[in-house]
Amino acid sequence: MTQAHRPLAGKRGLIVGIANQNSIAYGCAKILHEQGAEVAITYLNDKAEKYVRPLAETVDANLVLPLNVEIPGELEKVFAAIGETWGELDFVIHSIAYCPMDDLHGRVTDCSLAGFQQAMHVSCYSFIEMARLAEPLMPHGGALITMSYYGADKVVENYNIMGPVKAALESSARYMAHELGARGIRVHAVSPGPLKTRAASGIAHFDRLIDSAIEHAPQNRLVDIEDVGNVCAFLVSDAARALTGEVIYVDGGFNIMA
Numbered sequence: 001m002t003q004a005h006r007p008l009a010g011k012r013g014l015i016v017g018i019a020n021q022n023s024i025a026y027g028c029a030k031i032l033h034e035q036g037a038e039v040a041i042t043y044l045n046d047k048a049e050k051y052v053r054p055l056a057e058t059v060d061a062n063l064v065l066p067l068n069v070e071i072p073g074e075l076e077k078v079f080a081a082i083g084e085t086w087g088e089l090d091f092v093i094h095s096i097a098y099c100p101m102d103d104l105h106g107r108v109t110d111c112s113l114a115g116f117q118q119a120m121h122v123s124c125y126s127f128i129e130m131a132r133l134a135e136p137l138m139p140h141g142g143a144l145i146t147m148s149y150y151g152a153d154k155v156v157e158n159y160n161i162m163g164p165v166k167a168a169l170e171s172s173a174r175y176m177a178h179e180l181g182a183r184g185i186r187v188h189a190v191s192p193g194p195l196k197t198r199a200a201s202g203i204a205h206f207d208r209l210i211d212s213a214i215e216h217a218p219q220n221r222l223v224d225i226e227d228v229g230n231v232c233a234f235l236v237s238d239a240a241r242a243l244t245g246e247v248i249y250v251d252g253g254f255n256i257m258a
Helices: 024-034 046-058 073-085 101-105 113-137 162-183 205-218 225-236
Strands: 012-016 038-043 063-066 091-094 142-147 183-194 245-248
Touching: 012 073, 012 113, 024 038, 024 046, 024 091, 024 225, 038 046, 038 073, 046 063, 063 073, 073 113, 091 113, 101 113, 101 205, 113 142, 113 162, 113 183, 142 162, 142 225, 162 183, 183 225, 225 245
Parallel strands: 012 038, 012 091, 038 063, 091 142, 142 183, 183 245
Antiparallel strands: none
């Protein structure tokens, strides 16, 4: 790709959520790197590092850092390292979510307090924390992007408590878009169709969601991680400077169907 076709050249950003080569976060890292961006990558723990580090090398990651958002201080260490290495930040892509299996597979009505709090912490509040830590590193503006799902807006069978959690995430993105807009910081939720990621495998009867997406989406196909990466690359770019606070569906049109 020539310099003229590297619209993200000079931009630097943090991408959180790579677990393996099928992760949405890896699709984003791959596309953004191809378009010229420098990226910092995180891995969940020592066990995950052996899978993530080789992927980080494929995108020439400047920083590869441990991050478990449930461990106090780890998120602050990541942003401190970014500040020391780069000084400034242009984008953050937040692609992490978690819910204990018993609560994920049970009714919303029966969700435990501990399970709800953990799901909200990892899947939603961590994005708010990242926005707060990124803000001082974005004196010239930037973009904050998180990953949602159609189940935030409509009831999706077996998505269960993650529906309300993702709804909170989308609402948080809108409020932060309002609060940070004057600083030139744009905030979006990207909502991909079902993808065969490790996280999605925890949803009961996930194969039914896959079949429904192919059958009912106008494009009659599944999206892939590169599709999501291309949309995120646009949102990070200066071409999207007039957009903020949006929920952007990347689902082959599935969301428009009754």
